[in-house]
Amino acid sequence: MIWVYVAAVVIMVVATWLLRGRKPDSGMTSYRKHIDALSSESRRGVREVNERRRPPRRDDTDN
């Protein structure tokens, strides 16, 4: 019987921990993330992704 109580307590602790992890960011943290995501360094990644896809330019003078 004791194992049932122990299991219930463990489940509650785990559930509480998981829910804490999902707590939405505070206004300041969320805004900081928003601004950081708009930084020039962050945007470089998108340009690199697109450049990788673009075929290398061929010299028009090549035959």
Place this chain on the structure above:
Amino acid sequence: MARDLAIDLGTANTLVYMKGRGIVLNEPSVIAVNRQTGEVLATGREAWQMIGRTPGYIVAVRPLRGGAITDFEITERMIRLLLQRVGVSRFARPKVVICVPSAITEVERRAVTDAARRAGAADAQLIEQPMAAAIGADLPIDEPIGNMVIDIGGGTSESAVISLGGIVALEAVRVGSFDIDAAIQAYVRREHGIAIGERTAEEVKVAIGSAAETEDESQAEVRGRDLMTGLPRTVVLTPEEVRFAIDDTLSSIIDSVKRCLAKAPPELAQDFLVRGMYLVGGGGLLRGLPQRIEKETNVPVRMSNMPLEAVVMGAGHCIEHYDALKTMFMGARR
């Protein structure tokens, strides 16, 4: 797993950015449909070539006008086909960020998101074109600096002042490069008595159109249908005539830029004099337009490095950083 997408659903062109892959599609926003069966016959470039040249039972249309959906059903089918063409299966259900003009109404917004969801998107979020353009043009919008972007598209022209990750001032008019083409069509009809199609008008604009006098003032031959006789006829147009024809349209675009400048807080307004305004969108490629805006506003104008792709690149950045930037989406701020 679904590859999330950013879509610049423009009046003129549609561009698609796929997460982790970059721009995967760039085509005219045109769809050709069989009127009798309702079957889609062609999309994109192939359908664009059909405009004005189809038999009675085929209709080649642009489902967006002024950045807004004019035909809901056709737009939905176009988005569905876009998803298929970039390799998204019916069951993949990606998240989609769609760029829309800031001036669209609540009903128009819902039409776009509903069309995307019905076409297979798990979630559809909207972002204002000038905001996406500023991100894509790599302006330092994360800093406390006044960044001004002017986006001249096919159906709308939008100016925005952006600072610290948000829009500070915004001005939009439903006038764009298609209105420039329409002005050329109307002028040729009125002054020369011939009817020309919208593709011919666009070709005239690209060949000799300008917003201010340029070094190359060569003329262009235009072929159309004589309104009196109904027979084909050729006339010669000068760049000066084209400038006269499109002057009112350009003035309304430039007036909206001036109104946006007037809305900007003084602390940010002084930054424009140093940093200038950034021009993006296909309409910004009109010869002499940056110089004319500069002359009328006394603020330097700079062209973006990627004027046609800036908007979708900005939306692509939002899809790559979806969680951090979701507060930027149009629905999230209300």
